[in-house]
Amino acid sequence: MPLQLPVAGLLDSFEGAIDFILQPRPAVGGGIEVGGLAQCWELMAKQIEVSALALLLALALALPVGLYLGHRGTGEFLAVAIGNAGRAIPELALIAFMAAFIGVGMLNVTIALMVLGIPPILTNAFVAMRQAPQGAIDAARGMGMTEFEILRKVELPLAIPTIMGGVRTAATNIIATATIAPLAGVLTLGDFIINVNVYGNDGVLAGALLVALLALTVELLLAGLQRRLTPEGLVLEQNAAGVTA
Amino acid sequence: MLAGAVPLLAQAGEIPESFLRDPDAEPPCEALNDTVCVGWAIDNFDRYVNPMLEHLVLVGVSVLAGFLLAFALALISHGKRWLVPAVTGITGAIYTVPSIALFLLLLPITGRGTTTAIIALTLYSLQIIYRNMVLGLGNVPEATKEAGRGMGMTSRQLLWRVELPLALPEIVAGLRIATVSTVAIATLAVFAGAGGLGAEIYNNIAFKTGIVVAGSLAILIAVAFDGLLLLAQRLLTPWRRARVS
Numbered sequence: 001m002p003l004q005l006p007v008a009g010l011l012d013s014f015e016g017a018i019d020f021i022l023q024p025r026p027a028v029g030g031g032i033e034v035g036g037l038a039q040c041w042e043l044m045a046k047q048i049e050v051s052a053l054a055l056l057l058a059l060a061l062a063l064p065v066g067l068y069l070g071h072r073g074t075g076e077f078l079a080v081a082i083g084n085a086g087r088a089i090p091e092l093a094l095i096a097f098m099a100a101f102i103g104v105g106m107l108n109v110t111i112a113l114m115v116l117g118i119p120p121i122l123t124n125a126f127v128a129m130r131q132a133p134q135g136a137i138d139a140a141r142g143m144g145m146t147e148f149e150i151l152r153k154v155e156l157p158l159a160i161p162t163i164m165g166g167v168r169t170a171a172t173n174i175i176a177t178a179t180i181a182p183l184a185g186v187l188t189l190g191d192f193i194i195n196v197n198v199y200g201n202d203g204v205l206a207g208a209l210l211v212a213l214l215a216l217t218v219e220l221l222l223a224g225l226q227r228r229l230t231p232e233g234l235v236l237e238q239n240a241a242g243v244t245a
Numbered sequence: 246m247l248a249g250a251v252p253l254l255a256q257a258g259e260i261p262e263s264f265l266r267d268p269d270a271e272p273p274c275e276a277l278n279d280t281v282c283v284g285w286a287i288d289n290f291d292r293y294v295n296p297m298l299e300h301l302v303l304v305g306v307s308v309l310a311g312f313l314l315a316f317a318l319a320l321i322s323h324g325k326r327w328l329v330p331a332v333t334g335i336t337g338a339i340y341t342v343p344s345i346a347l348f349l350l351l352l353p354i355t356g357r358g359t360t361t362a363i364i365a366l367t368l369y370s371l372q373i374i375y376r377n378m379v380l381g382l383g384n385v386p387e388a389t390k391e392a393g394r395g396m397g398m399t400s401r402q403l404l405w406r407v408e409l410p411l412a413l414p415e416i417v418a419g420l421r422i423a424t425v426s427t428v429a430i431a432t433l434a435v436f437a438g439a440g441g442l443g444a445e446i447y448n449n450i451a452f453k454t455g456i457v458v459a460g461s462l463a464i465l466i467a468v469a470f471d472g473l474l475l476l477a478q479r480l481l482t483p484w485r486r487a488r489v490s
Binding site: 088089093094096097099100101172179180183193208211216 | 429463
């Protein structure tokens with residue numbers, strides 16, 4: 001049968017990768033020991049660190065601006081344009097540009113990753129605030145709420161799902177791009193992928209597995225956070241809509 | 246310790262070696278690490294034509310395949326709404342896996358090359374396009390559908406003559422997002438051994454002129470595709486312009 005998939009070879013590849021994660025082994029070129037849980041954790045911790053820093057910075061910069069503009073209902077062009085432009089940034093070019101023109105290192109990589117995180121957070125925060133039903137806002141104003149109270153107690157809770165959607169997109173993009181951070185001197189899990197002549201094919205596949213695992217874990221955690229932050233009434237409403245739709 | 250990882254990339258300015266890079270490639274510009282050579286870029290522009298065509302093929306085929314798959318899935322799940330969360334969940338999980346990781350995880354199965362890159366990029370665009378199609382079809386007002394039924398339309402006629410045309414703005418919006426993102430992500434297809442503009446950046450990672458030229462070309466392609474799709478939407482939905490004017 002000419003169409004048979006090389007199942008045995010496939011299993012070997014992934015077995016080799018898992019073995020690389022669990023057991024240290026000599027590097028391809030000899031000399032030092034590579035792989036094993038200790039090194040995998042060290043690189044993953046770096047990836048988590050640089051991604052978390054970038055995400056927090058992006059949140060600190062983009063969230064207040066997006067929420068404010070959305071609340072005011074101004075700056076739609078800006079918010080949408082930044083969101084569109086952000087998607088067009090080629091990740092590899094961004095990291096290479098940063099490394100070649102500004103320099104390597106933790107700070108520069110963090111800034112580059114932050115740049116990727118800002119557009120989805122800003123745009124989604126803006127859109128989320130605009131989506132709040134005018135009736136709910138009028139009702140709140142009628143109850144004597146101040147503008148700040150309206151923002152915090154009415155618009156923001158209603159906006160949580162969309163805001164968190166932006167945060168999750170930002171986190172996914174940042175973690176994905178942090179994988180190529182070794183090109184700019186920050187040793188993340190991507191080191192396994194980029195330096196195949198040190199880690200071998202097992203290392204490349206191990207790196208890919210660990211990066212995928214990290215991204216999926218963070219996505220699950222953020223989805224859980226979103227569920228906790230979403231007001232119960234909104235969940236009930238969405239469920240009801242889902243049933244009738 | 247991770248001694249193995251450090252020396253290769255920490256030497257700033259040197260082009261790190263890797264299995265993906267052509268070791269015989271000579272430094273393409275005299276002032277390799279100093280400036281952007283505009284003259285060189287103009288003289289050697291033909292060097293970027295092939296990578297650009299590869300890039301266009303990667304994006305074109307992937308988005309088209311993603312569109313056809315999403316369309317089929319949207320039509321199937323249109324009649325069976327309970328399928329929507331299942332399809333969204335599965336495609337969403339794939340979308341969360343960083344593209345580099347997905348390229349490399351596919352390598353043992355589909356081998357190095359364009360096919361692997363296209364499979365991964367198709368899966369990414371599928372998620373975005375499907376989500377928007379479902380959104381668009383869901384936003385068609387019930388009254389409009391009732392009117393169609395009242396005119397004696399079968400459900401097939403209703404779908405093709407009422408629901409799909411009315412959902413077109415959301416569908417095209419999804420296509421635009423998917424296309425622009427795919428142009429950016431396709432720079433990482435170099436990790437699947439699929440060439441493209443990313444290969445020009447990655448193979449000469451410290452070559453400033455190359456980074457700027459290849460990066461700008463990727464952004465230009467994204468903007469061009471975006472404009473074309475916007476134009477297509479305007480031509481396909483003449484009634485929307487009529488309403489505005």
